[in-house]
Amino acid sequence: xxxxxxxxxxxxxxxxxxxxxxxxxxxxxxxxxxxxxxxxxxxxxxxxxxxxxxxxxxxxxxxxxxxxxxxxxxxxxxxxxxxxxxxxxxxxxxxxxxxxxxxxxxxxxxxxxxxxxxxxxxxxxxxxxxxxxxxxxxxxxxxxxxxxxxxxxxxxxxxxxxxxxxxxxxxxxxxxxxxxxxxxxxxxxxxxxxxxxxxxxxxxxxxxxxxxxxxxxxxxxxxxxxxxxxxxxxxxxxxxxxxxxxxxxxxxxxxxxxxxxxxxxxxxxxxxxxxxxxxxxxxxxxxxxxxxxxxxxxxxxxxxxxxxxxxxxxxxxxxxxxxxx
Ligand code: TXA
Ligand code: MG
Numbered sequence: 044x045x046x047x048x049x050x051x052x053x054x055x056x057x058x059x060x061x062x063x064x065x066x067x068x069x070x071x072x073x074x075x076x077x078x079x080x081x082x083x084x085x086x087x088x089x090x091x092x093x094x095x096x097x098x099x100x101x102x103x104x105x106x107x108x109x110x111x112x113x114x115x116x117x118x119x120x121x122x123x124x125x126x127x128x129x130x131x132x133x134x135x136x137x138x139x140x141x142x143x144x145x146x147x148x149x150x151x152x153x154x155x156x157x158x159x160x161x162x163x164x165x166x167x168x169x170x171x172x173x174x175x176x177x178x179x180x181x182x183x184x185x186x187x188x189x190x191x192x193x194x195x196x197x198x199x200x201x202x203x204x205x206x207x208x209x210x211x212x213x214x215x216x217x218x219x220x221x222x223x224x225x226x227x228x229x230x231x232x233x234x235x236x237x238x239x240x241x242x243x244x245x246x247x248x249x250x251x252x253x254x255x256x257x258x259x260x261x262x263x264x265x266x267x268x269x270x271x272x273x274x275x276x277x278x279x280x281x282x283x284x285x286x287x288x289x290x291x292x293x294x295x296x297x298x299x300x301x302x303x304x305x306x307x308x309x310x311x312x313x314x315x316x317x318x319x320x321x322x323x324x325x326x327x328x329x330x331x332x333x334x335x336x337x338x339x340x341x342x343x344x345x346x347x348x349x350x351x352x353x354x355x356x357x358x359x360x361x362x363x364x365x366x367x368x
Pocket of ligand 2: 175176184
């Protein structure tokens, strides 16, 4: 069921049930982070491997402080600058966070989502919410309540509808075990914004052997259709036969390539607008009767770096033979 009833969402979460929640980045699939049985339901609904830990959502910096054993100075400063907002901190966890939430890792990922409905919900609860993106593991993240309904509707009792997500790309994940700190996933807060606040950071967003986050897997955030990233004009030549048969979808940044099955992310060339539309566009094209989606990188600055990161992972195809997420 989809609705805007915060009291119902609260009752379900208190009873150990799952509720999909809106955030400024993407929709999350939430459960009481202190209740391991409730958290287990998230892994089952998403078909998510147990080695992939969850982000814990809190309503305030003060609440975050109750979940961790230590908050480094730079972490606190970033929290004050960017929270609520699309930034996730990796911090040493207290024992009250079940190991299932962190996949046995000593750190917990924490963030304060910047969405009025979800902030109100979080601030009315006496526990934080563990919530991954509300999509089957490996697939494109949902940016509307309907996206969640389409894929997980039968598996969760309630979807809190907060409208389309304003940022549209997941949070930036940063850890403090290195000097300087390391960004493990590019997202809604840009590297430029972080560096303006705390100086140079390391960026390590790919790891195949020992991924720190599943978002570091080469292939993730992937549609079912084949995605090819490159120069669209040249790719339209390469796929001219498919194009003639109407089997090509085009996902462009701002240019009109004259292809009938085309989504232009931002005709004005605005990267924030492009980020906001990216995942919905991938879903739209994935659901059309095309065999291939041709796309191009956007300018590699600001949130454009996170967009390019997601496009590369989408183009890397499906992570496993079952074609999940
Ligand atoms: O914007 C977001 O962060 C959204 C919304 C719903 O908040 N959430 C989200 O969650 O993208 P998810 O689970 O789809 O991606 C979280 C990433 C995963 O790649 C996971 O491996 C990583 O965060 N992660 C979570 N806890 C971690 C931990 N303790 N150590 C390292 N990586 C962690
Ligand atoms: Mg995800």
